[in-house]
Amino acid sequence: MLYPLKFHPHLRFYPYGGYQISKMFGKEDIPSDLPVAESWEISACRDSEGVIKNGTLAGLNLQQAIDRLRADLVGETVWEKYGNYFPLLIKFLDCAKDLPPQVHPDDEYAVRTSQPFPGKTEAWYVVEAREGASLWCGNKPGLTTAEFSDLIAAKDTFAPMKQLPSHAGQTYLIHGGHLHALGAGNFIVEVQQNSDITFAWDWLDWDFDEARRHADIEHSLRAAVLEEGGPEDILPVTLTQGNNLQEYLCACSYFIMERLMIKDIWSEPGDKRRFTALIPLKGRGKLHFSAGCESVSAGESLLIPASMGAWRLEAEQEMVLIRALVPIDLHEEIIVPLRAAGFSDEQIGALGSYVRQNNIRSLL
Secondary structure, X not given: OOOOEOEEOEEEOOOOOEOHHHHHHOOOOOOOOOOEOXXXXXXXXXXXXXXXXXXXXXXXXXXXXXXXXXXXXXXXXXXXXXXXXXXXXXXXXXXXXXXXXXXXXXHHHHHHOOOOOOOOOEEEEEEEEOOOOEEEEEEOOOOOHHHHHHHHHOOOOOOOEEEEEOOOOOEEEEOOOOOEEEOOOEEEEEEEEOOOOOEEOOOOOOOOOHHHHHHHHHHHHHHOOOOOXXXXXXXXXXXXXXXXXXXXXXXXXXXXXXXXXXXXXXXXXXXXXXXXXXXXXXXXXXXXXXXXXXXXXXOOOEEEOHHHXXXXXXXXXXXXXXXXXXXXXXXXXXXXXXXXXXXXXXHHHHHHOOOOOOOOHHHO
């Protein structure tokens, strides 16, 4: 019988890291005396897998568990579509310094240029933002590829992008090809495609040689999707479920991202089609399932296997969690219930962001 999986995360010690992941959650897996940039909470990314730390599967990394359990773990529909490639990667990011300005390829560019991973669409949820913190998302109005190249050559590093103030509770959906960077003072939950491709046109003080830096400039110019658009942060769409709240934060063909605010009990019937990822940010509780009970606390992410069956989360303190799901049918999962709840097509369509890759608007 399968059960909720917890992990020793894979850590990245990039130059922008700080000490917030350890301080905020008191995570035993995070060193308190070293700056940590990223904690890859649920990862089957090649050579960066998280290791299961609880139950009978303890000691296996996530990829090994998928190879053994197949659809029982990831779900029948997910297995049919992706096989043993786990489609999501979920992280905490602690931005003590500005990140390099960057672009990730979309799937088409990744295949065309023989990259070792698929493309990378990602979403940010801002957990905390220091006063005055900002981020960059999308290109500045009117930017052309020629101007982009000129600004890179002039070392005007952040000028190609829109700079926006960041605040706790915001959500940004960054489709492959869109320019972006996180500024100092942001603490982020990131849900993304399982990919480790980044092209930065300026790696700042990172230790990369000139060949890598030059190649990344060329890739940035070629992979960039430049377009005009409205506000980059997405307004959540909120449903009341008893004493609890379910907020749809964003949705695309790769993932659905929600925020759950649970005051008493949240129940789910189970879904053999797909797994569920939970990232608790506040509070604590107990997750009950047919074979037992697992404690849930802030900062300790969980993967709910598809074949685990029904479960319920009972809050001991008010809980806030991010939930990530692989979509099965965006029309049935997003549009139908939100229309029935009285939300407009404009509100629903905005969950896919302003860009032409928006996967929701074409279904409205």
